[in-house]
Amino acid sequence: MLSFWGLTLHPEKTYTSTVENSFKLSMAALDETTKPGRSSVRVTVDNKTFVLCSLTAGKVEQQNLDLVFTEGEEITFSVSGASVVHLSGNYLPEDQDMDFDSDEYDDEDGEDFDEDVSDEEEEDEEEEEEDKEEAVIVTKGAKRVAQAEKASVPEKKQKVEETKKEAPKKEAPKKEAPKKEAPKKEAPKKEAPKKEEPKKEVKKEEPKKDNKKVLANGLIIEDVKVGTGAPAKSGKKIGMRYIGRLTNGKVFDKNTSGKPFNFNLGRGEVIKGWDLGIQGMMLGGERKLTIPPALAYGAQGAPPDIPRNATLVFEVKLVTLK
Numbered sequence: 001m002l003s004f005w006g007l008t009l010h011p012e013k014t015y016t017s018t019v020e021n022s023f024k025l026s027m028a029a030l031d032e033t034t035k036p037g038r039s040s041v042r043v044t045v046d047n048k049t050f051v052l053c054s055l056t057a058g059k060v061e062q063q064n065l066d067l068v069f070t071e072g073e074e075i076t077f078s079v080s081g082a083s084v085v086h087l088s089g090n091y092l093p094e095d096q097d098m099d100f101d102s103d104e105y106d107d108e109d110g111e112d113f114d115e116d117v118s119d120e121e122e123e124d125e126e127e128e129e130e131d132k133e134e135a136v137i138v139t140k141g142a143k144r145v146a147q148a149e150k151a152s153v154p155e156k157k158q159k160v161e162e163t164k165k166e167a168p169k170k171e172a173p174k175k176e177a178p179k180k181e182a183p184k185k186e187a188p189k190k191e192a193p194k195k196e197e198p199k200k201e202v203k204k205e206e207p208k209k210d211n212k213k214v215l216a217n218g219l220i221i222e223d224v225k226v227g228t229g230a231p232a233k234s235g236k237k238i239g240m241r242y243i244g245r246l247t248n249g250k251v252f253d254k255n256t257s258g259k260p261f262n263f264n265l266g267r268g269e270v271i272k273g274w275d276l277g278i279q280g281m282m283l284g285g286e287r288k289l290t291i292p293p294a295l296a297y298g299a300q301g302a303p304p305d306i307p308r309n310a311t312l313v314f315e316v317k318l319v320t321l322k
Helices: 119-129 149-170 172-176 188-210 272-277
Strands: 004-009 014-018 023-030 038-045 048-056 062-069 074-080 085-091 212-214 220-225 237-246 251-255 261-264 286-291 312-321
Touching: 004 023, 004 074, 023 048, 038 085, 048 062, 272 286, 272 312
Parallel strands: none
Antiparallel strands: 004 085, 014 074, 023 062, 023 085, 038 048, 038 074, 212 220, 220 286, 237 251, 237 261, 237 312, 286 312
């Protein structure tokens, strides 16, 4: 169940607080006793003020919103005009905390970010870099869905085992003539270790499925490699390596060498998909983030590299944590 969140804004008053529990703001509506004129709802984050919506009695009396405020953020709400405005939404569930505990990931599975981009992608990037601005784009997302082909592997092996079991049945009449051949064809001893192989593979696949989490806001988080040490939290200054792709595989931005990309986590310096998706990572950890448009650039996009309503795919690695 989602817990309700609400706040009543009175004209020319400010409401400042530090977010203790992450919540989503989904509606702004005029009070029943409205007054003529327009009322604008504003929010201040990191000393920057933004207008969320403007409401007018008799014309536009409520507005749907889709904003997420994370733990540790300092925010201030206010309303201009003569009418009272009600804000409403819901707290984010506790199961959305980004705490991933997995001890069964081998270091051999993680690859250096310098090797993730193919030669063909690098050629495309060189052509695109001429049109790009020097500013690093850090408002993009990532996604890698586990393929269903893994499930077909044990089925094929089971079919092979069945054919092997049928083979000694057909050879049974040959054993009646030469008695010496019977002990030589004791195949069951060789089949025993072969049956154990698919069982071990199934056990390794099960924990990988638990490493993928889909949040209520559409953000998909997958742990590729779990790091060590203290987890990243809001307010920490962190350094990241990353590769950003569109869903068609085209690379639009990356930082795989040189100086890492540094920013303060949970302060709105990057897109919401990053502020939420990097929470809980430990030093040396790697993740894949699939960020929906609402947590990235939305309907406006970031031309010419990122189209409108684009879902972004990121491969990120935490390299510094202060």
